[in-house]
Amino acid sequence: MLAHLSISNFAVVKQLDVDFEQGLTAITGETGAGKSIAIDALSLCLGERADANAVRRGATKAEIISHFSLRGNAPAMAFLEEHELTNDEDDSCFIRRVISKEGRSKAFINGVPVSLQQLKLLGQNLLAIHGQNTHLQLLKEDHQRQLIDHYGNLATELSKTTEAFKVWRDKKNQLIELRAKAQQRDDRIQLLTYQVQELDEFAIEQDEFEALEIEHKRLSNGQSLLEQAQTSFYTLYESDEGNALSVVQSSIERLSELESHDSNLTPIVLMLNDAAIHIEEAASELRDYCEALEIDPLRLQQVEARYSKAMELARKHNVIPEELHLYHRDLRDEFDALNKQDELLGDLETGVEQALQDYYQVSSKLSSKRTNTAAKFAAEIEEQIRQMNMPHARVVINVEYDEVKKPTASGLDTITFKVATNPGQPEDKLEKVVSGGELSRIGLAIQVIASDSTSAPTMIFDEVDTGISGPTASIVGSLLRRLGGQSQVMCVTHLPQVAAQAHNQLFVTKLTDGETTETHMLALTEQDRIDELARLLAGDKITDSAVANARELRKSAESN
Template sequence: MLLQLSVRNFAIVQSLDIELHSGMTAITGETGAGKSIAIDALSLCLGDRAEASMVRKGADKAEITACFALHNLPLAQQWLTSQELQEDDQECVIRRVISCEGRSKAYINGAPVSLQQLKGLGQYLVNIHGQHAHQQLLKADVQRELLDNYANHPDLLQELLNRYQQLQETRKQYQLLQDNQQHREARRQLLAYQVQELDEFAIEESEFEQLEVEHKRLSHSQSLLEQSQTSFHQLYDADDINALSIIQHAIDRLSELQEHDASLTPIVDLLSEANIQVDEASQQLRDYIDGLEVDPFRMQQVEARFSKAMELARKHQVMPEGLYEYHQSLVQEFAQLQQDDNQLEALALTLEQLKQAYIQTAEVLSRSRQTAAQKLAEQVQNEIRQMNMSQASFAIQVQFDPQMAINRQGQDVIRFVVATNPGQPADLLEKVASGGELSRIGLAVQVIASANHKVPTMIFDEVDTGISGPTASVVGQLLRRLGQDAQVLCVTHLPQVAACAHHQMLVTKFSDGKTTETHMIPLAQQQRIEELARLLAGDKLTDTALANARELLGL
């Protein structure tokens, strides 16, 4: 519930502080006095767009502060908790500041927030019905929203929205795969040939490097054999003289001499090590020679595979060392393309399943709407028959259409139909109702639908336009009944409506020729009598008007 509203330098308001109460509060005043200005200010607190022209002339900024009671508002408390903005379980303070340049800042419980956050919280605090709400009632989406508010089935609406979003996301994936199918098929055919060619060659990891080494060795096998044999002969196998025997003779001679000169000992040791090394090298060289053979057939095999690897590398524009990795990447891409084709089929099946799930949920939602439509129509019809439309009939048609394009709101065609006179066929609201009749029907629909919507504060801004006489009294009683369970603020020019309020506030405007100011004050009982009399008879208060005002108040 809205407890307090403070406005500073907003439009023609210099300073305004009002306290509000539960029940119905009527806001009255002369035409042009600014009766709706408090509502405009509150709308800014709830996320409406700010403009520089809203700042009072000569002021550097405008500031609006609204304080709400959170008692019995679990959704608002949950939202505040989720946004880490809750400081007090009992109250919430929203502040909006607009600079003269048009920049604005918003705060919830002292913490800066975005306009989107203001709107997010505002939906749980206030519901505003503007001056043109009746004309809005002619729009199909407004009719659907009013019916859904009355039906009070948010879980069904959320479930439908979830199914719609799942369907849309899957449809995007399917469309993307389908759009690329032609390109994917061409690529798949190319890869099939390339993969088959590389599969047939079947190069193994690091094979090319091994081929390269073997190719070099086989290409020089004759030279390797001849040179290795010569080296072995010189190191070890020559009968007359070889390296090993020369070293051994040197060791023998120097070993005898080291007895005369100990400084020769390190040299003898080095030669002994060299003797061992030459001997081991000779043995390994002999093993190498034994294992080395000139194999023309193997040379042909290696030459052919080496050349083929080079040829394939040039063909696929890769380094021959990377041919194996390239082959594996093509295999993976080909498999992915095959998987995409399978996924396309799977997505088509999933799409159909999601579509059926959406339709089933839409059918459940439609049945809920149909049940609510019958009840709402009966209540609206009862109310408008008390508003000088005693012969009127009102119905809400909800027709489920499974062929309707899938959307966020379901697959219902919703029509508000009315017959205002006996013998007149029922037809769409916009075709039958006059301006005054539309006002009465629209007000009845809004009030009844709002009563079932869990918003604690409802504001009606001159929604009684086009209504007068006894009908106005019925409208006032309707709003008063609504005020028994919620806080109702009603800007009105009708004394019959104002008299039904639990509280009344007067908006006045003063001008000194240079500046203009608007004030809003609560009225005591005698002041209410005088204000109602003014509404009844004009500026000149007569005894008759005052008596009629007392009668309206039931005094």
């Protein structure tokens, strides 16, 4: 519950500190005194956006601090623990909102900076504000559907329907995208058919081009290679006029004879021996090379043709010849993938149809539960508004399920609230039947009924009794008082019949010195309440009969 609210330099408030109690608290005051100022401030604490106009004239910033007791509020405590925002001292929660005169805003939960989204998520578990425009929401089909789902606790069924809708929508979008690209895919397949066939016929293998390049060089220079290799072999080993091997061996013989005279020649002799061995080995390799080297004009022609074709295809496809094999593989993969898309298209069409049937199944179950809920909800609304000077009212909530409708995340139901206020009058839509006062009564009845299942422990009603007067106002006050026996309820009202039913009452007054204006909120004693009720009954001139009537209202409220 809301325990305390502190407001500094906010709108017409310079400084305001208010303690709140359990039960129903009525907030009254003269028109324009700022009775809704606390609600506006609390809205900011719950994540509403603010601007520089919220800051009191002449001040540099506005500050709002709200103190909530979370005793018994498990959802709020769970949120704070999940986000590491708990108050280590007790189960209190302090929300602080600061707005600068430039319009910049900061928010804190238990002293920790937070985002507006976090404030909104926490606020759902702290309090619910029902404003003057709430009744007008009743005329909207979306709001009517939300009321049914909330009253019937249909969150699970609605979640399943929403998830099924998303699955169907995503599959359908994939199908639409695939179909849109069908012509582009066909054109690509036609091009790839020729390209892949051409590369398939050539069938170059990995690293083949490099091998072709090496073989082409060898074959095209075969005669020169053979001649030079034979000449080198002759010079190294076979020349009778003096080959390299005989020259080295001759030097070894001469120097070996001189080793005994100078040992410094020994390393040289050893090197020449090694050289002789290497010359013999090289000559042997050259002999084998010459014998193995083939001068094959036909093979040269074949290699040259394949090498040239590889170069031609590489230029044609704008790749280097060494990557022609990889390019061929990539084209083949793309070609196979595009051909498989026809199969994928068929599978996706089946998947879309199955997803739609799954959606129909869960949305139908949701609709069935909505129908049952609507009947109970309508009966309860009817019972409530008949107590508010609408004795002949009849309420019908139609839930029409239509598979022909375009699927939505909230199902296929068209939900219509219909009312008849007079005997013999057929039920019709709210906007065609009820007056402003009747709409207020119906709206208030719905809010009271819906509040039984709300998760917020604190409810605020901002002049929701507009358009209501006389005996009806007393009934409305009794409803709010009954609700205040279960939860913390605050009601900004101008009706003495409602204010008299409150367990607590706050009076809002506006003071001005001609230059500045300040709003104050005061907790009223029992005698103060009598005086305020008399003012609400009689206006500016309070009479003895008004005071007596005020006492009677309080006595009647306390006896209920």
